[in-house]
Amino acid sequence: MLDAVKDAVRKSSIHVCIVNCGGCNGCDVEVVALLSPRYDLEQYGIYVQNNPREADVLLLTGAVTEQWIHNLKRVYDKAPEPKIVVAVGNCPQSGDVFAQEGGHVHAPASNFIPVDAAIPGCPPRPSEILEAILSVGPQAIADRGREEK
Ligand code: SF4
Numbered sequence: 001m002l003d004a005v006k007d008a009v010r011k012s013s014i015h016v017c018i019v020n021c022g023g024c025n026g027c028d029v030e031v032v033a034l035l036s037p038r039y040d041l042e043q044y045g046i047y048v049q050n051n052p053r054e055a056d057v058l059l060l061t062g063a064v065t066e067q068w069i070h071n072l073k074r075v076y077d078k079a080p081e082p083k084i085v086v087a088v089g090n091c092p093q094s095g096d097v098f099a100q101e102g103g104h105v106h107a108p109a110s111n112f113i114p115v116d117a118a119i120p121g122c123p124p125r126p127s128e129i130l131e132a133i134l135s136v137g138p139q140a141i142a143d144r145g146r147e148e149k
Contacts, residue, residue, distance in 0.1 A: 013045040014137035017055035017079070021072055021109065022065030022098070027089040027123040031059060034126050046133055052078040057137060059129070060115070063091040063098040064106040076113040082143035084136045085109075087118040088129055096122055 020028055034041040035048065052058065052075050064072060076085070087109055090096035095107035109115055119132045 013047060014056050014133065015054050016046060016048050016057045016059055016133060017050060017052045018048065018059045018061065019052070019072070019075055021060065021062040021068035021092070022105070023062030023089070023091045024097075025061075027061040027091070030123045030126050031061070031088065031129060034130055039126050039130060041130065044130075044134065046137065052076075053080065055079045056083065057133060058083060058085045059088055059133075060085055060092045060109055061088045063095040064109050064112065066104045066106070069106055069112065072109065072112045084116045084139070085113060086129075086132050086136060087115045088132075089124055090120055090122045093118055093120070 018028055018031055031048070033039065041048065049055070058076065058079055062068070076083070087093055091098065092107055092109040092115070095103075095105040098105045099107065106112075117132050117136050119128050121128065
């Protein structure tokens, strides 16, 4: 019974998991701001949780530090297919303020996992993050429906 309810809800909702692979947390704070009454993320059927095994969308923040080179792929592999990765902020794309010659930052994240959408900014505004999720989320749901048939 509970599994049936869960399946029904998941068919029309987008589950987002934040993966911080080594940033300053500035982008994470902007994602959390989406949960405030001002943006009310859940009114769009978008839920933030911390389990990649139940994620439709992985929201990637941070600059891919040394420890994340292998962990990034491991977390990515845990998310069920089809999955979508959205890189939030400059860090996953270029390393931004953490990038330096011979340093321990390995951005871009797309060298390690497929990235479907990227939002520039340091940090990007919550509204930009919301727009990105809404632009790729419905496709995630549609693709999931096709896989289940
Ligand atoms: S993009 Fe800017 S705000 Fe976001 S994690 Fe990197 S340094 Fe912090």
